[in-house]
Amino acid sequence: xxxxxxxxxxxxxxxxxxxxxxxxxxxxxxxxxxxxxxxxxxxxxxxxxxxxxxxxxxxxxxxxxxxxxxxxxxxxxxxxxxxxxxxxxxxxxxxxxxxxxxxxxxxxxxxxxxxxxxxxxxxxxxxxxxxxxxxxxxxxxxxxxxxxxxxxxxxxxxxxxxxxxxxxxxxxxxxxxxxxxxxxxxxxxxxxxxxxxxxxxxxxxxxxxxxxxxxxxxxxxxxxxxxxxxxxxxxxxxxxxxxxxxxxxxxxxxxxxxxxxxxxxxxxxxxxxxxxxxxxxxxxxxxxxxxxxxxxxxxxxxxxxxxxxxxxxxxxxxxxxxxxxxxxxxxxxxxxxxxxxxxxxxxxxxxxxxxxxxxxxxxxxxxxxxxxxxxxxxxxxxxxxxxxxxxxxxxxxxxxxxxxxx
Amino acid sequence: xxxxxxxxxxxxxxxxxxxxxxxxxxxxxxxxxxxxxxxxxxxxxxxxxxxxxxxxxxxxxxxxxxxxxxxxxxxxxxxxxxxxxxxxxxxxxxxxxxxxxxxxxxxxxxxxxxxxxxxxxxxxxxxxxxxxxxxxxxxxxxxxxxxxxxxxxxxxxxxxxxxxxxxxxxxxxxxxxxxxxxxxxxxxxxxxxxxxxxxxxxxxxxxxxxxxxxxxxxxxxxxxxxxxxxxxxxxxxxxxxxxxxxxxxxxxxxxxxxxxxxxxxxxxxxxxxxxxxxxxxxxxxxxxxxxxxxxxxxxxxxxxxxxxxxxxxxxxxxxxxxxxxxxxxxxxxxxxxxxxxxxxxxxxxxxxxxxxxxxxxxxxxxxxxxxxxxxxxxxxxxxxxxxxxxxxxxxxxxxxxxxxxx
Numbered sequence: 058x059x060x061x062x063x064x065x066x067x068x069x070x071x072x073x074x075x076x077x078x079x080x081x082x083x084x085x086x087x088x089x090x091x092x093x094x095x096x097x098x099x100x101x102x103x104x105x106x107x108x109x110x111x112x113x114x115x116x117x118x119x120x121x122x123x124x125x126x127x128x129x130x131x132x133x134x135x136x137x138x139x140x141x142x143x144x145x146x147x148x149x150x151x152x153x154x155x156x157x158x159x160x161x162x163x164x165x166x167x168x169x170x171x172x173x174x175x176x177x178x179x180x181x182x183x184x185x186x187x188x189x190x191x192x193x194x195x196x197x198x199x200x201x202x203x204x205x206x207x208x209x210x211x212x213x214x215x216x217x218x219x220x221x222x223x224x225x226x227x228x229x230x231x232x233x234x235x236x237x238x239x240x241x242x243x244x245x246x247x248x249x250x251x252x253x254x255x256x257x258x259x260x261x262x263x264x265x266x267x268x269x270x271x272x273x274x275x276x277x278x279x280x281x282x283x284x285x286x287x288x289x290x291x292x293x294x295x296x297x298x299x300x301x302x303x304x305x306x307x308x309x310x311x312x313x314x315x316x317x318x319x320x321x322x323x324x325x326x327x328x329x330x331x332x333x334x335x336x337x338x339x340x341x342x343x344x345x346x347x348x349x350x351x352x353x354x355x356x357x358x359x360x361x362x363x364x365x366x367x368x369x370x371x372x373x374x375x376x377x378x379x380x381x382x383x384x385x386x387x388x389x390x391x392x393x394x395x396x397x398x399x400x401x402x403x404x405x406x407x408x409x410x411x412x413x414x415x416x417x418x419x420x421x422x423x424x425x426x427x428x429x430x431x432x433x434x435x436x437x438x439x440x441x442x443x444x445x446x447x448x449x450x451x452x453x454x455x456x457x458x459x460x461x462x463x
Numbered sequence: 464x465x466x467x468x469x470x471x472x473x474x475x476x477x478x479x480x481x482x483x484x485x486x487x488x489x490x491x492x493x494x495x496x497x498x499x500x501x502x503x504x505x506x507x508x509x510x511x512x513x514x515x516x517x518x519x520x521x522x523x524x525x526x527x528x529x530x531x532x533x534x535x536x537x538x539x540x541x542x543x544x545x546x547x548x549x550x551x552x553x554x555x556x557x558x559x560x561x562x563x564x565x566x567x568x569x570x571x572x573x574x575x576x577x578x579x580x581x582x583x584x585x586x587x588x589x590x591x592x593x594x595x596x597x598x599x600x601x602x603x604x605x606x607x608x609x610x611x612x613x614x615x616x617x618x619x620x621x622x623x624x625x626x627x628x629x630x631x632x633x634x635x636x637x638x639x640x641x642x643x644x645x646x647x648x649x650x651x652x653x654x655x656x657x658x659x660x661x662x663x664x665x666x667x668x669x670x671x672x673x674x675x676x677x678x679x680x681x682x683x684x685x686x687x688x689x690x691x692x693x694x695x696x697x698x699x700x701x702x703x704x705x706x707x708x709x710x711x712x713x714x715x716x717x718x719x720x721x722x723x724x725x726x727x728x729x730x731x732x733x734x735x736x737x738x739x740x741x742x743x744x745x746x747x748x749x750x751x752x753x754x755x756x757x758x759x760x761x762x763x764x765x766x767x768x769x770x771x772x773x774x775x776x777x778x779x780x781x782x783x784x785x786x787x788x789x790x791x792x793x794x795x796x797x798x799x800x801x802x803x804x805x806x807x808x809x810x811x812x813x814x815x816x817x818x819x820x821x822x823x824x825x826x827x828x829x830x831x832x833x834x835x836x837x838x839x840x841x842x843x844x845x846x847x848x849x850x851x852x853x854x855x856x857x858x859x860x861x862x863x864x865x866x867x868x869x
Contacts, residue, residue, distance in 0.1 A: 076520060123542070132531060
């Protein structure tokens with residue numbers, strides 16, 4: 058029988074009934090004789106409620122205390138799931154990240170796992186118990202409680218699968234798997250049976266929200282197959298695996314959409330060396346991630362520079378840049394939140410030419426203007442007006458023949 | 464400057480505003496230069512909400528998982544209080560019971576503290592920080608999370624005061640201190656300035672709910688002065704201290720009322736040796752505390768035995784006894800939940816005679832029938848009909864001249 062790590066997200070354990078539902082599923086595997094390590098997130102909105110509570114007290118909470126606060130969410134879930142399993146006469150024991158030996162560095166709110174000591178888990182598995190582990194959290198070498206950042210429970214699951222040399226790592230969610238695009242936008246979006254780590258990573262970082270990027274990276278690094286599937290059905294979901302030859306036959310694996318970016322434009326930027334460097338170093342120092350950049354070389358003395366940043370960082374980017382306006386000599390700064398980024402992803406691009414041209418042609422045919430473009434080896438992204446975003450996704454999904462009807 | 468342990472109960476930290484209020488008070492002491500260790504309970508109804516959540520999953524939760532679940536309540540409080548103190552520019556750091564080295568045995572839901580390692584606390588105090596400790600919880604030698612039972616945060620505070628050799632231990636609550644009786648029942652109840660550990664213990668165990676009994680016992684054992692006071696005012700509250708000579712001048716320190724008991728009566732109990740022993744051993748084995756017992760020796764062949772138990776245990780007591788009905792030969796069993804216990808407490812009783820007589824006379828004068836009586840060296844308790852309970856308390860408070868008008 059195999060050792061399986063299963064991870065259930067917040068929506069899968071949103072209330073007592075859903076926790077019982079998860080328990081039934083886990084118990085079914087247990088009865089089949091599998092060894093199970095179950096990672097759970099906080100109940101539904103618990104994390105948001107705790108964040109809200111802290112917001113009533115301070116706008117600028119200490120990151121250490123934030124971890125102390127937020128880690129309670131998962132602790133509640135594991136205890137309740139253990140009770141639900143006991144109710145089904147299924148041996149089970151719950152653990153916090155600290156108890157189970159998930160060691161991290163001391164970067165509160167975004168700690169990195171440095172080591173997992175599996176002694177306690179193995180002991181309980183040997184005693185025929187389902188081991189339930191609080192996701193998202195760990196403990197530093199000086200016994201501080203840390204958390205792994207948004208989506209950190211995925212990382213807990215993948216890291217445990219690696220540490221325990223598990224046979225499978227299942228990520229349970231409220232959708233049936235990874236789709237060729239968001240099924241809420243495109244009705245005939247198709248569930249993907251197998252996707253490579255690299256493709257999944259590009260989809261996740263360009264808007265698909267099914268799994269945390271870092272956990273995909275780690276799974277890829279250690280070649281841990283991930284099965285993303287629904288906690289409400291027994292259907293096969295999507296396997297995230299190492300790429301193989303056959304995967305290259307598919308040109309485009311999926312289309313993603315991100316509406317969480319804003320475009321900033323600096324006008325009248327002096328055309329001399331060091332100015333662009335100064336601008337982007339300022340943003341980096343402020344901890345702001347810049348995604349796409351374009352520069353119009355039109356006039357001889359100055360130019361315009363546009364770039365995108367996460368929408369939540371747009372205002373601080375403007376503030377940071379205003380401080381160096383004098384020094385760098387740019388004339389104006391404007392922001393446009395009404396943009397969206399559509400991306401097509403597929404490892405088939407590596408061996409096929411003309412994908413970018415095809416993409417631009419599809420968008421042109423639908424009269425959608427492209428404001429910015431960026432490409433990687435297996436991804437092409439275009440910034441368009443937000444009002445055109447969904448039309449663009451549909452057009453690309455259709456144009457690249459990704460629909461279920463084939 | 465002194466080292467003070469302060470404990471704030473759930474009503475003192477019921478929401479963000481109250482947490483800020485507690486922070487202001489703590490910051491005031493901090494600015495005066497005191498070293499502060501602050502123990503907090505779970506926010507208002509958090510514990511009840513968690514118990515309710517577990518109740519939706521199982522009627523019979525594992526005690527280990529219950530501790531895993533409930534200990535999150537205090538963890539939330541400590542993090543929020545630390546944030547509130549930071550907001551006031553007051554250095555502060557929060558800890559769980561496990562982090563701060565509160566070692567207990569492994570009796571989940573009612574663990575006993577076996578040791579407190581104060582290294583981490585002293586280090587943070589030296590760094591000029593307010594140390595905030597989650598009340599009610601600890602950790603067993605095998606890293607399990609344990610809780611100390613209802614009111615356990617009081618015990619955390621007293622035990623920390625002892626371990627740190629603190630100059631004072633302040634228990635903050637939503638009333639101004641200990642009163643001669645419940646001020647909600649008797650308007651002219653008077654705040655007691657000083658009360659002995661022993662008197663407080665008798666009051667607490669006979670219905671006064673201001674402080675957990677076990678924590679008073681521990682404070683008494685190690686002679687730790689406790690100051691019970693309001694978190695909403697700066698008034699002096701009540702000091703619980705070692706008894707001194709002058710305290711004996713007061714005959715009755717206070718009057719308490721408990722409505723949480725039920726009277727069980729076994730009729731036709733055979734009048735032969737070993738029967739009563741069997742009955743009360745059966746109850747003890749079922750974990751049921753018997754308080755008062757009376758036996759009517761009326762007939763030669765059999766007798767009636769009445770006793771009181773916590774109302775929540777009445778039904779299980781009846782079930783346990785029914786199982787030995789045949790063996791012991793008693794004929795009937797009945798329960799009466801409509802009783803109440805009124806008690807008068809005072810170390811002055813030791814050196815004064817006639818207190819019991821005075822009590823019975825006062826109750827008789829008000830036509831209140833006494834159903835059962837029990838006495839200790841410094842306490843006399845009477846069981847009366849529940850409908851007479853408040854009248855009895857008023858009569859005794861008045862009759863023993865405890866009112867504020869003196």
